Amino acid sequence: MRKVKITRRAFLAQMAIIAASGALAACGATPTATPVPPTATKAPAAAPTAAPGAAQPTATKAPAVVATAAPAAAGEVAPGVPRTECLILENPTGRVVPADDFNRWRPGIQSSSTGLQQIGLDALWYIDPDEGIDGVWDNALAAEKPIYNKDFTQMTVKLRKGIYWSDGVEFTADDLIYTVDVQKNTPGFAYTGQFQKNVASMEKLDNYTVVFKLLQPNSRFHAYFTVRWGACFLMPKHVFEKASDPLAFKFNPPVSLGAYTLKDYDPQGDWYLWQRREDWQRTSVAKFGMPGPKYAMYISPGPSDKKVIAQTSKQLDVIHDMAPEGMITLAKTNPNSKAWFKSFPWAHPDPTLPAVILNHGRPPYDMKEVRWALTLAIDIVRVAMASYRGAATISGLHVPPTGLYPKYYFDPLEQWLKDFTIDIGGTPYKPWDPTAPQRIADEARKTLGNMVPTDAKEIRKSLGMGWWKYDTAAAEKLLLSKGFKRGSNKMWLLPDGTPWKIDLICEGDTRPVMNRAAAQIAECWKEFG
Template sequence: MEVEKIMLKKGLFVLTVALILSSFLFAQTEYMSGIPRNEIIIIENPDGRATDPDNFNIWAPGSPSWSRGLQQISMDALWYIDPDAGIEGDPWLNSLAAEPPIYNDDYTMMTIKLREGIYWSDGVEFTADDVVFTVETLKAHPTMAWGANFEIYVDQAYKTDDYTVVLKLKQPNSRMHATFTVRWSGCYIMPKHIFEKVENPEAYKFNPPVSLGPYVLESYDPNGYWNLWKKRDDWERSTLGKLYGEPGPNYVLYIGLSQERRFLDQMKHELDIVHDLAPEAAISLIQNNPYSVTWFEEFPWAHPDPTLISLLLNHEKYPYNIPEVRWALTLSLNMPEIALASYNGAATISPIAVPPTGNHLKWYFDPLEEWLKEFYIEVDGQKFFPYDDTIPFQVTDLAQKQFGYEVPDDPEKIKESLGYGWWKYSPETAEKLLISQGFTKDNRGRWRLPNGDLWRINIICEAEGRPIATRGAEKVAEQWRRFGIDAQIQGVGTAILWPNYLNPGNFEVAYAWNIETWGGHPDLSFFLRTWHSDFYRESGEVSAGSNYIRYKSDELDKIIEDLIKSDFFDYEESISIGLDFLKLMVRDMPEIPLMSYNVFTICDGYYWTGYPTSEDPYTNPVPNWANSKYMFPKLQPTGRK
C-alpha cells in the first residue's frame, strides 16, 4: 500500500511537471513565434498578473502594472539616480534633461534644460511642450500620479524656448527636481501630441503606448501575464541609445511567474532574469545552474536595495514612547539568529537608520564606525557600550556551520556584503533598563507593565509574498518571548499592510520599512522631508509621508530644516547633516534598524552577458526598478542559439 502511495505521488509529480512544461511551451509559442531565442531576453515581472492589461496609462489614478517593461524601457524621465555606481561612474544621470536643475537663489524658480534630438516612437520630437503639458495636466488632476506634488508646489510651468522649461514655485523648494528624478520610479513625461486630444486623461488607456524609451510594445497577453517589447528601428533617437549605444536584445519579454516556474525556467535557460526568490530556492538555483550571475559572486549573493527593514515602534502607543524601553527591546535581540531565520544568513545588517548599500558605506558607515564604538548608554549609573562589530563575522560562521555555505574570509568583503556591525545581545542590560522604568517580572518570568498588566506585543508583518519578512518577524517574537514578553506576529496581506496598518498608525510594532534612500546620493530628504513635525499626523489619520512611527523632536525638525535649505548637489553638506540625523536615531532609537531589503535577483548567462555585479556595479540589476534600463546597452549575446 505504501509503495502504491509513493508511486501515485511520483506519478502526480511527473504529471504536474509535464503540465507545467507543456503550458510553458504553449505560452512560449504564443509570445515567441518566429523570434530566435538569442534575440530575446526574458525577464520576470514581480507584479505577476496585470489587473488591467489593456491599460498603459502610467499616470492614471491606481495606474496599471508599471514593472511589465512600461517604466523600464518605454517611459523616460528628466533625471535618474542609480542606487549603485551609475553607467557613467556617477549615480546622477541626466536623461531627458541635458544637465542638472538650475535654481534661483531662494529656490522659488527651477529651470530645466532639455536634451535635443530625442523623439517619440511615432516620430514626433520631444520638446519643452511635453514637459509643460505634463506638469500642467497632472497639476489639474491631482489624483493622477505626481499630480498632488505639482498642485502643492507649482504655481506655473512655462517654456522660454523649445528646450528650456521654467517652473515657478508657490514656495521655496530646493528638492522640486526630486519629483522628476527616478529612484525606483519618478515623474515620467507625457506625449502632449497624444494626450491633448484626450477628453479625460484619467480614464484614457494609452494603448498602444507611444515610447520615449528604446523599445515599443509588440504584443501583450490579454490575460495580463506577459508583455513583449521590440527594439525601435530608430533606437538611437532615445536617450538610452543616443548616450550609451544600441541595446543588445532585439526583443524584451516581461512575464509574471510563480516561484516554481522561475526556478524551473531559469534552470532550462528560458528565463534570463529572476527578480527574486525565497533564499533557499535562490541559493539552490545558484548552486545548480553554472550560468547563474548574482550581485555578489559568493555568499550572500543578493543585491542590497536602498531600503531598510526595521522594527517600527509606534510612539503614540505606550510604552514605545520611552527611549529606555526601545533600547531594552533592541538589546534583547540576537541579530545573527534573525539573519539566519530571514535570509539563511545572507542578510546585510545595519545598526543605523540608513540601508547598508552602495555609496552609503563610504558616506555614512565608515565615518560613523569609531563614533559607534565609543557610543554608550547609561545603565544603573554605569556606561554600557552596545555596539558590536563582530556580528557580521558571527553570521558568516553560523551560515557556514548551519548551511554549509562557502563564505568570504576577507574582512572587507564581509563588511561590504554583510554589514559593519549591530547591537550586542545583552538581555541582562535590557532587564536593568526595564526595571529602571518600573517594569517587573512575575514568578513565571513574564514582564509586566508598571501598572501590573502583562506586557503583550503584537508584531504586524507581511504574511504572503515576502517570506523573509514573516520569518524575521517570527524570530523576533520568539526572542522577545524568550526574554519574557508575550510577543506574537500578525501576518497581513502585502496589499493592505501600508494602507490599513502603517499609514494610519494602526499598529504597535511592525516588521516593515519606512526608510528608503536614493542609494546613489547622500541626501536623505527622499524619505526624511515628511518626518518634520509640520507633516505630523496622529494615529487614526493617514500619514503624510513615511513617518509611520509618529516620531517627532525639536532636534529632528532642526536637522530636516537644515537639510531642505541646503544645496542638493553639495555632497559634503548633505553628508554632514545626514550624520547628525543618524546619531540622533542611535541615541533615541525611535525604531530598531535591522537590515537592507536584499533581493535575490539572479541572471542567467547562457544567452546574454554583461549583467551588472558588485564588481561592475554600473546599475541596479533588480529588474522592476526603472533604472535597470541601463543594463540593455551593456547586454550582448553570448553566441548560443
C-alpha cells in the same frame, strides 16, 4: 540572473553586452529547453481602451512555463519572436490586475514593473546607487543637471533635443509642463500633493527649456524627476490631453519614450512583450548604443522554486528577487546563473532596508527606552539566518550599507557608533555591535562552507559593518526603569498591569524572506517575555 533591482539605464546599456557574450542561459549554443509558444487569440470583450490615435497591441494567451525538447535556437516565446532574440525578465509584481492599465501616474498601478517604466517610459535624470555607467548621475531627457538660482526658489530644466515618442511626435517642453500641470490640477495623481506644495508657476522659454518657479526654497525639487527606482516619468501631452478623464485613462497602448514599445501582453497579466523601436536612436539611451535584445518579455514566474526551475531550463534570464535557498541551488547547480557577487551573499537583497517600524505616537512605543529594549531583544544573527540564510544586509542606520553609502555615511560614523551610549540605570551603555557581520558569516559557513568569505573586508562589504547588541539583560533593565513588570508567567506587563502584546504585520507569501524575518523577531520577543 539578478537578485536586486537594476537601474533601467544600466539594464539597457548592458543588454547588448549580455546578449553578445552568451552569458544568458537561454542563448547558449547547446540544445536547451524553451517555453511553449503561445497561441495567438483575440483580446477578450473587455479589451483595453486604446490611447487616442494609437495602434493597440493584441493581447494573447499566456505562454505555458513548461519545457520542451526543442533547442533554444529553434524556439519561439511568441509567434515570430525567436527565443534567442528575447530577454526574459521577472516582473517582481507578479500577475498584474488589471492587465490593461498603463497609467503609471495613478497611485496603485500594478503594471509599473512589466517593462513599462524600465524600458517604455523615461525621466529627466537617473541616479545609480553604485557607480553607474558614466558616473552616478545620468542626464536622460534632460541635457544637463538642474540649474537653481541662489535661494533655490527657481529651477531651470534644459531638455535633450532630438527625442521622440514612439508614435513619431517630438518630446518637448510642452510634455514636461503638461506632466506637472495636469497632476497639480487633478486631485488623485501620484504627484498631485508634491506639485501643489512646491510649484508656483512654470515658464517655457523655448521648446527645450522650462523654468519652475517654486513656492518656497527647495534644493531637492529635482528629486521628484530623478529615478533611483521610481520618479515622475514624463507624460505624452498629445495623448493624455485627448482623454476626457486623464486620471481614469488607462493609457493603453502606452506610447513609449524609451527604446522599446509594447508589442503584446497577456490579458490575464502574466506576461508583457516589448519590441525594440526601429528609431531607437531617437531615445535618450541611444548615447549608450543599441540595446542588444530585439525583444524583452516580463513574466510572472511564480514562487522561488519555480524561478529556479525556469532559469535552469532557460526560460527565465533575469530574476528580480528570490528566497536564498533558490540562489544557493542555482549557485551549486547552474554555472550560467550569475549574481552581483561571485559567491555568498551573491547580492544585496534590496537597495532599501527591511525594518520593524513602530508607531512612536502610541504608548508604550513613544518611550525611547521601550524601543531600545525591543531592539536589544533581537538576535540579528538568528534573524539573518532565518530570513536570508545569512545573506542579509544589516545596518544600524536608516540607509543600507550598499553603493556609495559606506563612503558617505558609514565610514565617517563608524567611530561615533562605537562610542555611542544610552543610559541604563544611570550607567552609560554602548549598544553597538561591530562583530555582528562576522558572526553571521561564521554561522552561514556551517552549512555553506567555503562559499562564505573569510576575509573581514569582504564580509563587511557584503553584510554591513554592524548592528545592535543582543542583550536581554540590558533590555530588561530598560523596561523595569519605565514601570514594566513581569507577571507570574514571567511575561511582561505594561505599567498599568495589563499583558503586553505586540501585533507584528509583515508582507505576504510572495516575500517569504520577510515573513521568516518577522517570525524570528516575534520569536525573540516571545522568548524575552
